[in-house]
Amino acid sequence: MKEIQSNKNPFIKEIKKLQQKKYRQQTNSYILEGFHLVQEAFNAGVEIQEVFVNPRGQKEWAAWLAERFPEYYLVSDEILKMLADQPTPQGMAAVVSMTEDTIEQFTGAWLLLDQVQDPGNVGTMIRTADAAGFSGVVLGEGTVDLYNPKTLRSMQGSHFHLAVVSRKLPELISELQSQKFTVFGTALDKNAKNYQTVDVQADFALVMGNEGQGMRPDLLAMTDANLYIPIKGQAESLNVAVAAGILMFKLIK
Amino acid sequence: MKEIQSNKNPFIKEIKKLQQKKYRQQTNSYILEGFHLVQEAFNAGVEIQEVFVNPRGQKEWAAWLAERFPEYYLVSDEILKMLADQPTPQGMAAVVSMTEDTIEQFTGAWLLLDQVQDPGNVGTMIRTADAAGFSGVVLGEGTVDLYNPKTLRSMQGSHFHLAVVSRKLPELISELQSQKFTVFGTALDKNAKNYQTVDVQADFALVMGNEGQGMRPDLLAMTDANLYIPIKGQAESLNVAVAAGILMFKLIK
Incomplete structure (x- = not known):
């Protein structure tokens, strides 16, 4: 000492x-x-x-x-x-x-984060992915740093429980689709698919977007389906970490 | 000017x-x-x-x-x-x-907060209750101030959309039960009821507890049923606002 x-x-x-x-x-x-x-x-x-x-x-x-x-x-x-x-x-x-998780073969459920800016939201989503039994989380380009003190506080150690990797999302989505993965985007657009109508999935990825702008349009165009959560009240949207929680617990087997 | x-x-x-x-x-x-x-x-x-x-x-x-x-x-x-x-x-x-909402007769879905401490969590839960179509939110004794700047930021104006009132929870729970309400508590206890097995409800109240301690035991003993969200990974718990979001969107008609 x-x-x-x-x-x-x-x-x-x-x-x-x-x-x-x-x-x-x-x-x-x-x-x-x-x-x-x-x-x-x-x-x-x-x-x-x-x-x-x-x-x-x-x-x-x-x-x-x-x-x-x-x-x-x-x-x-x-x-x-x-x-x-x-x-x-x-x-x-x-x-x-810092430890770098290496993934040889993606399997199970993956959460992909597209330009999520708030460290508390990123930490909370990783904690929720852990709780929901996801295999891992991918931090896309432009997503906040995993080791930000606020991310660490809201993550509560979940980065020690599941894989967290950094990837470019356009390449990764193509890679996942070339395997047996279904890739779900998320949109506020009511032309998107009501999340309640989607069947429970085995290998899939769920993409959550930026707090203000949502997912990038070029990624929305690549996905197999885009989901939305119907808003019944007057709120314009849900907090991204809350939306991610509702979707993750709905989609996973 | x-x-x-x-x-x-x-x-x-x-x-x-x-x-x-x-x-x-x-x-x-x-x-x-x-x-x-x-x-x-x-x-x-x-x-x-x-x-x-x-x-x-x-x-x-x-x-x-x-x-x-x-x-x-x-x-x-x-x-x-x-x-x-x-x-x-x-x-x-x-x-x-400040405006005070007065409630003559409770109807619909209500979120009750028992000693929730984090202003961001309280604001996010009110925003989510708004989005889910809840009638209102009750701030129990010991829950953080509605007008805290952090609460206001995460609430995003939802206190203008639904009723937000302050009440003592033991008295309120009895009052709601003496009417036709079902009151659900939330617990990490696996002896509680899996939220997925509960039917969609008309008039009901959902109680969320403190971030660290959960709901007070005397309130847990008063409810009609206590719900839990099964944790599949290694996370010990969910963020209270995420858990509230999953439960609210599951329970409401």
């Missing part, structure tokens, strides 16, 4: 840089906040480079730390808040190596 | 206080951000006390302002950011009077 009390410590300043995407990409590392997520990373066999605890966390997880990370850092509450980018961090943060 | 350029202007400082719940409650007023929501408030017949635009907004909505709010305030970008509590406000903000 090493102790760091000054938030001007150069090592701490280096770590804090990982809140920026640029530094995460340079180092292939990111910050996980909270014991629960650090434990999930450990259980998933992901490389944990550094562990930071505040005095409360040190007390609470003494045995866990002693057994797995005797080289942890004890830091002040203030430093932990800085690293966790949270006003009330849960006592532990860690620097974790 | 009046112009205000200094962000130290005492009137602006007074308005900015409405970002705090205490001042909203004292004045029964709140700040709406963005032309779209201000227009919805106007169309709903809600009292609009003051309208603020930045130079871009003044240009964009000149005719609308001239016809409806000739007494609007032209303010600097910086002031609008302050009032809107947004780094990139959409050119307009307004001070709006």
